[in-house]
Structure formats: structure tokens, C-alpha cells
Amino acid sequence: MSDVLTPGEARLQAMAAPEGEIAAATHTLVVGPYLARQAARGEASRSTEARLDEAAGLAAAIELDVVETIAVSIQRIRPSTYLGKGRVEELAGLIKAQGLGLVVMDCALSPVQQRNLEKAWGAKVIDRTGLILEIFGRRASTREGTLQVEHAHLAYQRSRLVRSWTHLERQRGGFGFLGGPGETQIEADRRMIQERMTKIERELDGVTRTRGLHRTSRARVPYPIVALVGYTNAGKSTLFNTLTRAQVLAQDMLFATLDPTARATKLPHGETVILSDTVGFISELPTSLIAAFRATLEDVIEADILLHVRDVSHEDSAAQAEDVGGVLRELGIEASADRIIEVWNKADLLDEAERTRLLNLSGTGRSDRDSAAPVLVSALTGEGLPALIGRIEARIARQRxxxxxxxxxxxxxxxxxxxxxxxxxxxxxxxxxxxxxxxxxxxxxxxxxxxxxxxxxxxxxxx
The missing domain is CATH 3.30.70.240 (Alpha-Beta Plaits)
Known part of the structure; x- marks a missing residue:
């Protein structure tokens, strides 16, 4: 595989401004346009405030300067602008008054909606898909993860080259939604995008073959695989670090971990297991990005035990668990599968009454190590981890x-x-x-x- 760029690719890469400088200078408005009828039908069990906080957290994950967040209740989606005319005009005044350069819409916009909002507001607009793609472009570090994210981002950008002042400016990482030379480059850009996508697909074929060899090699050392899954920022990496004494990036940040990390560790009775930390799931995750982390998801599919890590201190913990269950079902894994152990994390953030209630519901203090009840833990303080390790050993023991x-x-x-x-x-x-x-x-x-x-x-x- 070659990293030599074509002249067109080199030109695009040279044009990209440093990410951190652009982000720090980009005053951003986060808008949450949520359908009012969803709550009435029970489609959205998470609160508006939590959804908006998550969207702001996504923006902060790439260091955008979030000046304000606004939730907008809408009765229906407008084909031309997503929002109603009055809301569009109201936000236009706010954007102009505060000199905002970027608006993040916490929804999926069509290219037409995105273009019309940009014209109405005189600011650049990205939707939830574009924002997540940017985060993934910043966080992915393995060869396959980088290529898959770039491929997904190129496919996304290709449909949005109709804008008169947007141009693909990213090669490896960077802000594809900030700036560009204009309409005269559109056709050339389309050709370059397609050429680059074709090149990535060839490289991915080679990476996939190599990964298959690595997987076959690992199969010769048949240790049980324990994969950590859960909503982003649930504390998986902190738990992984505690169980393996590793130093994987563990921050209070959405999508802190994007590439699969695996470590061998010994359990108290001497059994060696491979712990695998994985990308956090999130609601409305672009389907194109599920393929982008195929290596991580294969670890999940093949795992002997899945630790579903939940942040039980979060107000939308139940809704987040439903989202994780949905992704697992897409992978052919039922949330009630026998190999899943539910881990209620962040016990240290609970008040005493809630902690006692959850402790009584969980299996943390029970003598039956093979219980199906969740385990209440704090990955940060170590509370409940002996019970969790005992549960892992008991699940492994079933097949031995x-x-x-x-x-x-x-x-x-x-x-x-x-x-x-x-x-x-x-x-x-x-x-x-x-x-x-x-x-x-x-x-x-x-x-x-x-x-x-x-x-x-x-x-x-x-x-």
C-alpha cells in the first residue's frame, strides 16, 4: 500500500488549515430541532436537555467554540429548510448578532436543506452525521479505521458539492466543512473524490486480508475474549484500564476511543482472557460508520463475553441502553443473550439513596456468582470489581x-x-x-x- 498522493490529492491536503486553529476560531451555535410528536408517541425516551447536551459534547469533542445551544420544537420537517420559516429567520438574527460562523444541527440534513440554511444564515452548517464524521476523522488512528472513516466522509461530501462555497479540504483528518475555493472546482472535485474512494477501496481490501491473517493467528492462542460495549462516555476505557492496568485514553469526552484495543490479563484463578475495548455507540450513528469500525465490531461478534457498560448516573441511561441494544441487534446479537453481562458503572456519582436502590437490584452483593442480574461498579474507585471479575469467571466456567x-x-x-x-x-x-x-x-x-x-x-x- 502506498501513501503517495496524486497531484490533486496533494493540492487538497495543502489547502487544509490546521484543525485546532480553525476550531478555536469558529464560534458555533448548536441547534437541536426535535419533533414534538416523538415524545407523545414514545419514540424519544431521552430528554430534550440531555439530547442537546450530547450534541454540544460532540461539538466540543473537536474543540469547536460553542457559544450557545438552542432546542427547537418542530411539528413537522420542512423539505426545504428542515425548520419552519419563522424559526429560520429568528435564528438568522441571532447568528448575525453574535457573529457566529458555524451552526451544528443535531439532525440529519439533506444536501438541499443544508444549502438553503447556509444561504439563509450566511454561516456554514453541518448536521449530526457530518459532525460525527469529523470526530471520527480526528480520533481514528489505525490504518483501517483511518481509511474507512475517510471513505465514509468522501461519500458524504460527494453529495454536498453543489454548494457554491464548499470544497473538500480534508485528506487525513481535518474539517471538511470549513471553507473552500468555490463552484469552478466542483466537477474536478467529484472526479478526485471518486478516484480517492476507488484507491481507498483497493487499500482496504489489502488491510482486510492482513487483518484476517492476524485473526487466524490469534485463534491459535484460544483465550476467551471479553469485549466491552456501551454508549459513548459510559466509562468503558476507564474500566478497561482498571481491569488490565493499561493506560488507554480515558477522558470525559465523547468518542475518546475509536480503534480496537486488546490486552491479555489474568483472572484470579489463573485464566488468561483478552479484554477488548471498543468504540462507544451513540443514537443515530451513521450506518456508513458501522463499517468504518468493522475490526472493533468483529471483536464484539466473536467475543465469548460482552460487558455492556452503562453510565447509571446519566439521566438517559435507559434510553442509551436501548440504543446499544439496537446496534447489537444489527450485529446479530440479542440484548438478552446469555453471554452479555450488564455492568452498571459510575456508582461513585450516585447519591446514597439511588446507590442503595441499584445495589439491591443488582447482583453485586449476591453469593450466586453466575447470576444474570447487573453488577454495580465504579471503574474509577474499584467498587464492585471483584464481583464483576467473579461473574466473568463464572460465565467462562459454564463451558469448561x-x-x-x-x-x-x-x-x-x-x-x-x-x-x-x-x-x-x-x-x-x-x-x-x-x-x-x-x-x-x-x-x-x-x-x-x-x-x-x-x-x-x-x-x-x-x-
Whole structure:
């Protein structure tokens, strides 16, 4: 794969201004145009305030200077401008009075709606899809993630080249919605976009083949995979860091993690698992971006256990859980699947009464480690993590047999093999040095175990 740019691509990249400088200088208005009838029909269980706060958080994720946020209740969507004429004029006055250069609309706009609003307001306009694409362009760091995001962004921009003053200015990252040389470049831009998309598709074919080889290689080391999923900013990366003692980026920021991160870690009984941190889901995620993180989502699909991490301190926690469930269903995973453990995170942010209520509803304090109830934790303070780890071990144990093994004191090699290849659940030594062990072993290692320890007694059969 070559990173050599064509003259046209080089020209586009050279024209792009530094992202941070543009963002800091871009005074932004965030508008939440929400249909009033949705709440009446029960289609939107999250509050207007929370939706608007999330939209402002998305803008802040790429360091835009958000001057004001406004929620607008609308009865129906206007084909030409999305908002009604009166609202458009009202916002035009505000934009002019405050000298705003960018308006973020927390909805999906058609190219025509976007163009008409820009003309009416004299400011640049992006919708929720465009904003998320910009965030993903900034955050993606793996080769595949970068290429997939760029491909999705190019497809999005291609439909919006009708604007008289918008031009594709991004090559790898950057603000595709800020500035441009004008109408005379439209046809040339379309050709360059298509050429670049074709080139990306060829490169992605190569990356996909390479990733397939890596996955096959990992399959030769058959550790259970535990994938963390959840709404963006639910605390997955903090939990991942705590469980693995890693230092993955963990910030109070939407989409802080976009590329898959995997670490091997040992559980208390000796079992090695691979923990995988994944991109946070979000409501109204552009479908084109699901493909952009295929590597992450494959980890989710193939995982032995899914930890669905929820921020139970958030007022819209239930609605966020529904959104995550919707994405999982798109991947062929039912939210009630046996391999899902629901993790109620951020217990440290709850008041005492709510914390007690959720603790009683959860399985955190129960003796049954194989319970289906959620586990209340604080990834930040470590509260509830022993119960969560116990739950993970119990789920893994369902598919594993346990055996009783007796070893003579001099067979150190056999003892070492068991500690390396199985979970040692119990160990007792007689006065003469004979060692009695209770071990649990993975199905793929069981034949080798039985071949070496023919006298072992089965205590529990997998399944």
C-alpha cells in the first residue's frame, strides 16, 4: 500500500488549515430541532436537555467554540429548510448578532436543506452525521479505521458539492466543512473524490486480508475474549484500564476511543482472557460508520463475553441502553443473550439513596456468582470489581469441565503444566507432600490434559 498522493490529492491536503486553529476560531451555535410528536408517541425516551447536551459534547469533542445551544420544537420537517420559516429567520438574527460562523444541527440534513440554511444564515452548517464524521476523522488512528472513516466522509461530501462555497479540504483528518475555493472546482472535485474512494477501496481490501491473517493467528492462542460495549462516555476505557492496568485514553469526552484495543490479563484463578475495548455507540450513528469500525465490531461478534457498560448516573441511561441494544441487534446479537453481562458503572456519582436502590437490584452483593442480574461498579474507585471479575469467571466456567488431580510431590513439571494451561481452583497438600488439585480447563485443551493426566477424576462436565 502506498501513501503517495496524486497531484490533486496533494493540492487538497495543502489547502487544509490546521484543525485546532480553525476550531478555536469558529464560534458555533448548536441547534437541536426535535419533533414534538416523538415524545407523545414514545419514540424519544431521552430528554430534550440531555439530547442537546450530547450534541454540544460532540461539538466540543473537536474543540469547536460553542457559544450557545438552542432546542427547537418542530411539528413537522420542512423539505426545504428542515425548520419552519419563522424559526429560520429568528435564528438568522441571532447568528448575525453574535457573529457566529458555524451552526451544528443535531439532525440529519439533506444536501438541499443544508444549502438553503447556509444561504439563509450566511454561516456554514453541518448536521449530526457530518459532525460525527469529523470526530471520527480526528480520533481514528489505525490504518483501517483511518481509511474507512475517510471513505465514509468522501461519500458524504460527494453529495454536498453543489454548494457554491464548499470544497473538500480534508485528506487525513481535518474539517471538511470549513471553507473552500468555490463552484469552478466542483466537477474536478467529484472526479478526485471518486478516484480517492476507488484507491481507498483497493487499500482496504489489502488491510482486510492482513487483518484476517492476524485473526487466524490469534485463534491459535484460544483465550476467551471479553469485549466491552456501551454508549459513548459510559466509562468503558476507564474500566478497561482498571481491569488490565493499561493506560488507554480515558477522558470525559465523547468518542475518546475509536480503534480496537486488546490486552491479555489474568483472572484470579489463573485464566488468561483478552479484554477488548471498543468504540462507544451513540443514537443515530451513521450506518456508513458501522463499517468504518468493522475490526472493533468483529471483536464484539466473536467475543465469548460482552460487558455492556452503562453510565447509571446519566439521566438517559435507559434510553442509551436501548440504543446499544439496537446496534447489537444489527450485529446479530440479542440484548438478552446469555453471554452479555450488564455492568452498571459510575456508582461513585450516585447519591446514597439511588446507590442503595441499584445495589439491591443488582447482583453485586449476591453469593450466586453466575447470576444474570447487573453488577454495580465504579471503574474509577474499584467498587464492585471483584464481583464483576467473579461473574466473568463464572460465565467462562459454564463451558469448561473441572477435574480432581492428584500429583506426587516430585512431579513439578506436571504442576507447572497445570498452572500454565488450566485454572487451579483449589490446592491441598498432604503431610507426605502429595498434592490434591481441583482444576478447570478449556475444551480445546482438554484432550491434551486427559492424555497427560489419565487418572484425573471429572467433577463437572462443560455445558
Amino acid at each position: 469441565s473441572t477435574f480432581a488431580v492428584v500429583l506426587p510431590p516430585e512431579d513439578g513439571a506436571a504442576l507447572h503444566w497445570l498452572y500454565e494451561n488450566a485454572e487451579v481452583l483449589d490446592r491441598r497438600e498432604e503431610e507426605g507432600g502429595t498434592i490434591h488439585l481441583a482444576i478447570r480447563i478449556a475444551p480445546e485443551k482438554e484432550p491434551r490434559f486427559l492424555n497427560r493426566f489419565g487418572g484425573a477424576k471429572r467433577l463437572h462436565r462443560a455445558g
